[in-house]
Amino acid sequence: MARPSIAETFNSTSSDFDLVTPFVWGPAGETLVARAQIALGDRVLDVCSGTGASALAAARVVGPDGHVTAVDIAAELIDRARTSAYAAGLRNIDFQVDDVTTLPGRGDSEYDALTCGFGVFFLPDMDDAVRRLLTLLRPGGRIAVAVWHDDALYDFTGAYFTEIARVTKTPPPPGPRAPSDGPPHPITRIDTEEKITAWLESIGAVEASASILELRIPRTDEFSWSMVLGSGLRGALTGMDADAIADVRAGFLQRLSDEGITEADCDTLIGVGQRPEN
Numbered sequence: 001m002a003r004p005s006i007a008e009t010f011n012s013t014s015s016d017f018d019l020v021t022p023f024v025w026g027p028a029g030e031t032l033v034a035r036a037q038i039a040l041g042d043r044v045l046d047v048c049s050g051t052g053a054s055a056l057a058a059a060r061v062v063g064p065d066g067h068v069t070a071v072d073i074a075a076e077l078i079d080r081a082r083t084s085a086y087a088a089g090l091r092n093i094d095f096q097v098d099d100v101t102t103l104p105g106r107g108d109s110e111y112d113a114l115t116c117g118f119g120v121f122f123l124p125d126m127d128d129a130v131r132r133l134l135t136l137l138r139p140g141g142r143i144a145v146a147v148w149h150d151d152a153l154y155d156f157t158g159a160y161f162t163e164i165a166r167v168t169k170t171p172p173p174p175g176p177r178a179p180s181d182g183p184p185h186p187i188t189r190i191d192t193e194e195k196i197t198a199w200l201e202s203i204g205a206v207e208a209s210a211s212i213l214e215l216r217i218p219r220t221d222e223f224s225w226s227m228v229l230g231s232g233l234r235g236a237l238t239g240m241d242a243d244a245i246a247d248v249r250a251g252f253l254q255r256l257s258d259e260g261i262t263e264a265d266c267d268t269l270i271g272v273g274q275r276p277e278n
């Protein structure tokens with residue numbers, strides 16, 4: 001079975017993605033916008049937008065004189081984001097289905113701020129891609145990225161991938177929270193305040209800093225399985241039949257309970273910086 005593309009994986013999450021929004025994507029998106037110091041009238045580029053947690057938060061802040069462009073490679077998530085924006089009466093946001101690593105520069109419409117929630121570590125060449133995105137900002141424009149902090153989710157995903165391996169009898173596919181015998185996942189280069197600050201500076205941002213949003217979600221079976229189905233973790237279920245998925249689900253929930261995991265550590269690290277003035 002060929003590995004699903006990133007768009008296939010995230011399109012498959014679309015019916016469940018927003019089950020996670022009130023717990024994780026939503027608060028992280030709101031905080032990302034606050035830390036990016038987005039203000040009335042700003043022009044914002046939100047990349048890897050998913051169903052719009054940070055894009056919609058930005059649109060609420062920038063007001064009618066501002067504008068948000070939300071871009072994601074997964075059309076079904078963008079459809080949901082568009083529907084939510086419409087329902088919320090936001091008319092200052094447009095949506096684009098695109099690969100953010102190939103977005104063309106638009107010299108005539110530079111952005112005041114660039115936001116990316118839980119996306120940069122999916123980009124094939126993270127440094128090159130984000131360095132390029134920085135050039136879409138006006139001089140002095142702000143960049144803000146949210147990623148998992150340090151050990152966030154590892155206990156939780158450890159239980160999940162153990163069950164994936166048991167049921168499929170193969171090692172789990174690579175991913176930002178999957179165990180790996182190979183090279184460390186790029187997220188491990190940006191998962192502490194020091195590392196993400198140094199990384200932002202290494203790709204050309206200035207005035208970089210970082211902070212942590214503590215997000216601890218009580219472990220319920222409902223939240224735990226929603227977190228699998230409504231995130232990139234779902235990719236590991238691709239190609240399994242319903243019985244195998246039910247087997248993973250039961251084993252995963254039992255393991256979380258047996259291991260005494262009472263909460264999902266979804267602590268989020270937010271790194272911010274600026275494009276140099278010149």
Ligand SMILES: C[S@@+](CC[C@H](N)C(=O)[O-])C[C@H]1O[C@@H](n2cnc3c(N)ncnc32)[C@H](O)[C@@H]1O
Pocket residue numbers: 006007010025026028029047048049050051052053054071072073074077098099100101116117118119122123231232
């Ligand atoms: C974990 S989701 C986060 C979504 C949203 N920012 C949020 O915080 O709820 C990661 C998103 O990155 C998107 N993505 C990954 N690689 C991408 C690429 N090369 N171009 C555009 N979107 C991408 C996925 O489709 C997915 O919607």
